[in-house]
Amino acid sequence: MIDTLILTLDATMRVSTPLIFAAFAGMFSERSGVVDISLEGKMLAAAFTAAAVAYLTNSAWLGLGAAIMVSVSLAMLHGVACVTFRGNQVVSGVAINILAAGLTMTLGLSWFKQGGQTPQLTDAARFSIIEFPGAEMMRDVPVIGGIYSEMLSGHNIFVYLAFLVVPFSWWLLFRTRFGLRLRAVGENPKAVDTAGISVHRMRYAALLCAGILCGFAGAYISSAQNAQFVRDMTAGQGFIALAALIFGKWRPLPVLGACLLFGFLDAVAVRLQGVEIPGLGKAPIQLIEALPYILTVVLLAGFFGKAVAPKAIGLPYVKER
Amino acid sequence: MTSNALQLESISKRFGAVLANSDVSLSVEQGTIHGVIGENGAGKSTLMSILYGFYQADSGSIKVFGKEAKIHDSQDAIDVGIGMVHQHFMLVDTFTVLENITLGCEGSMLLSKGQAQAREALSKLSREYNLKVDPDALVGELPVGVQQRVEILKALYKGAKILILDEPTGVLTPQETDDLFKILLSLKEQGVTVLLITHKLKEIMHVTDNVSVMRQGKMVAHRHTAETNPEELAELMVGRKVVLQLEKPATDAGSKALTVSNLKVRDAQGIERVKGVSFEVAAGEIVGIAGVSGNGQTELMEALAGMVSPESGEIRYGDLLISADHKVCPSEMRKAGVAHVPEDRHRVGLVTSFSASENAILGYHRSSAWNSKGVLSSSTVGKHCAELMADFDVRPQDPTLKCANFSGGNQQKLILARELDQTPKVLLVGQPTRGVDIGAIEFIHQRLLDMRNRGGAILLVSVELDEILSLSDRIIVMCDGRVTGELAASEADECTLGLMMSSSRDINASEEKE
Structure with a gap:
């Protein structure tokens, strides 16, 4: 039983990683007042880029670099559309999602001719697993050994990075000048403007952060968690991340909690695949997988606490008076 | 120096x-x-x-x-x-x-x-x-x-x-x-x-x-x-002489035109904004509701105008009853002779992307005066609007112009013209001169007094104390959803009203002084 739990938690770590990157990307963007529904598209484009570049150069790191560049460009495109030209942020986000879904498939087909997939990456072109010192030795110690060597050790660098992103983002948003201004822009951009700070520059900076983090999320999915790009491989994780962001009320620790919860549900769903539960019959996998969305809707309906979004979210800033 | x-x-x-x-x-x-x-x-x-x-x-x-x-x-x-x-x-x-x-x-x-x-x-x-x-x-x-x-x-x-x-x-x-x-x-x-x-x-x-x-x-x-x-x-x-003091001839208060008893109203978020308010307005009288904005006046007006239904209590216009169990739609209220000049003229009072003539019949668009066999006659409506505009000095006098292109004062005059044209028994007015220039204020005030002198009942909600003091016969002060004072206009001055307006704020103020 304990072993099963540890294995599930181990899977939770892996599944939560892209959610954490993407949700924190969303946090930067939305805290600055820009709705980011295009987390999914940015991740997908980044995943494709990482796999393609890693395959061609045989270097996972070059793949990551290219993934970040592509994701950042999409974020900037979002910025041009809805910060500079004050377009509708949701429409722009949807457009980016469609663009990413179409482009990754079309380019994949024409470059690699494998039905939209990229070729399998060799181990050299992937991010490898980091074993903690003594993990092998600890393996047989009951409980603690399992936690140490299964759950904590044996992940690739992204997983650890994701858990570092959380305190770092918190520090950046709540303890630095940059963070104060970024949050202010999302609450009352006029206050920021009258204080002599450029609203547009702050929002672009926030989108830049979002682009970088989505780049990590995408690269993780295709060149660390898996070893190739498959079409639509992000499979809605961008939206789950968005749900986690709302579920966590745009605050770092609760958002981390939401990501882990949603990751855990996913891990449980995988583990229960085809398992007969006594008295219930087949485990309701679909229900478990739908839980993140259901929970978010329930939250938005105001059942437990209220999710108060940044006040200026979704509103393009128009200088007036 | x-x-x-x-x-x-x-x-x-x-x-x-x-x-x-x-x-x-x-x-x-x-x-x-x-x-x-x-x-x-x-x-x-x-x-x-x-x-x-x-x-x-x-x-x-x-x-x-x-x-x-x-x-x-x-x-x-x-x-x-x-x-x-x-x-x-x-x-x-x-x-x-x-x-x-x-x-x-x-x-x-x-x-x-x-x-x-x-x-x-x-x-x-x-x-x-x-x-x-x-x-x-x-x-x-x-x-x-x-x-x-x-x-x-x-x-x-x-x-x-x-x-x-x-x-x-x-x-x-x-x-x-x-x-x-x-x-x-x-x-x-x-x-x-x-x-x-x-x-x-x-x-x-x-x-x-x-x-x-x-x-x-x-x-x-x-x-x-x-x-x-x-x-x-x-x-x-x-740019011209302005009368700052209004002539207000004495009138005898007539029969009850509006009776509100123990009214409670919740807003869209479910917060109780009007917490048990009772008062009356008689024919030939202007009752002013004073208060700092956001103390329940908006919600009170919305309930009186039939835009939201009350949580409990009663509103009675002559024979027309509004209560939680007895909801009334605004067109029934218009039939009963209740007119409404809303606080937020852009959102509620007008459709700013419509022309002046279309706005001039909003709410009365079913009237047989400009409908024949269910078809609206735009020429009659245009003529009607031109008359209203001449009567109420709405400038520019162009019924086809989009409402958004009129200044605040002229928009307000158009709304007032539309509502007063039906010679209502009761007029509900919210912030009639918000964002309106002095010349138009003078005009609007005069028209309101004219209606009162003719025996109409007016309920006036305003955050401008000067306006309340110069127009009202009786003043009711609202604070935090309750009536915190009621007095005849002759007994009222800014200082006493101010104290009534802040009766619950004193608590906040003393808390904030640590």
């Missing part, structure tokens, strides 16, 4: 076809309180926006303390020592006072370092100017008067030597206004130059040393406040 803190020379600014500022010059003596007065749309706000770097002037020059200043954005304005307190506060509600004040000049990359210094500087400023605030309080939880203090501190913290206040008293109770004026006077003593933008003559007379009057984008006069009077200023603002 004679040196100028601020000197504007021939500032012009054009927006499309509109010349918002035309050859405007203004000198402000250092260490004085200088008023700039003018009607809505006279160009006061544009001028101040140019000073604070929101707009660039097309031509003209700005000198600050004798030095030519190029102000391209707010940062430039802050750099030369100009601070601004905006009409709508530029504060982040979810931030603390300290965070709001330091926003934009945090002192260092890391907040903790800069904030320690800021805290010290802030407490020094608070003492110097006698502006008490708790630096760690959340701004959103502070009363409006204190939020305004935060705005002033913010400007001073950034080194403002010239402080611009744009319509600062609109959201304040009379007592809070007095406090503000005390603060302004003490700022003046400390050598700060204050520029007060307002359309309220009384404030100008009360607190300023000099006053400049703007009309239609031009600076039309400069006066020493001591050497002028409200009548002269009003005339300069409008």
